[in-house]
Amino acid sequence: MYYPKSHITPNLYSNGELTIKDSLNPYFGYYFSTIDGKAFTGKYIGDGENLELTLPSNTPGDPVNEIVDTRFYTSDSNTYSKLAGINPSTSLPSKPTPYYPKPTLQNYQTGEFIRYFSKKSNENIYIETNGLFENKYYFGFSLPWSIKGNKQKVAQTNKNIIRLKEKEYSINGLGVFLKFNYLQFYR
Numbered sequence: 757m758y759y760p761k762s763h764i765t766p767n768l769y770s771n772g773e774l775t776i777k778d779s780l781n782p783y784f785g786y787y788f789s790t791i792d793g794k795a796f797t798g799k800y801i802g803d804g805e806n807l808e809l810t811l812p813s814n815t816p817g818d819p820v821n822e823i824v825d826t827r828f829y830t831s832d833s834n835t836y837s838k839l840a841g842i843n844p845s846t847s848l849p850s851k852p853t854p855y856y857p858k859p860t861l862q863n864y865q866t867g868e869f870i871r872y873f874s875k876k877s878n879e880n881i882y883i884e885t886n887g888l889f890e891n892k893y894y895f896g897f898s899l900p901w902s903i904k905g906n907k908q909k910v911a912q913t914n915k916n917i918i919r920l921k922e923k924e925y926s927i928n929g930l931g932v933f934l935k936f937n938y939l940q941f942y943r
Contacts, residue, residue: 867904
């Protein structure tokens with residue numbers, strides 16, 4: 757398997773919300789995701805076997821958009837719940853599912869599309885998502901992304917939008933997360 761570094765998100769962590777594709781056993785540990793929406797075991801390519809993982813199947817528009825935490829459906833789930841101070845009858849919020857956007861022909865005709873992101877509340881960790889995802893650990897936001905027109909103006913517009921969002925939400929690192937690629941998806 758080969759992916760350029762710019763096409764993977766390394767050092768992600770699964771608390772059992774992902775499963776190993778071949779066995780469907782919950783996976784606990786480090787993983788990385790790829791630009792095409794796949795996930796593999798290990799912190800990065802070449803770290804161990806890199807077994808393919810199955811991402812949760814959250815449907816866009818699902819009002820809950822949460823993943824059932826399998827720890828609460830084991831034989832000792834009540835003990836775990838009591839120790840953690842969590843009610844096992846409610847599912848815990850998950851982390852957002854990474855998504856790589858694909859602008860449509862209509863998006864290119866209008867010259868822009870909306871991108872969605874979730875940022876971990878207490879860290880500069882960003883995940884691009886398929887829609888607005890928020891819970892008590894992540895907050896979500898969207899931004900318009902220019903993809904057509906004068907190349908320099910498109911780049912400057914996207915750069916300014918990122919700066920405005922960082923200022924609006926008092927956040928840092930969105931430009932770094934996007935690798936300062938202000939012409940991503942440009943045609």
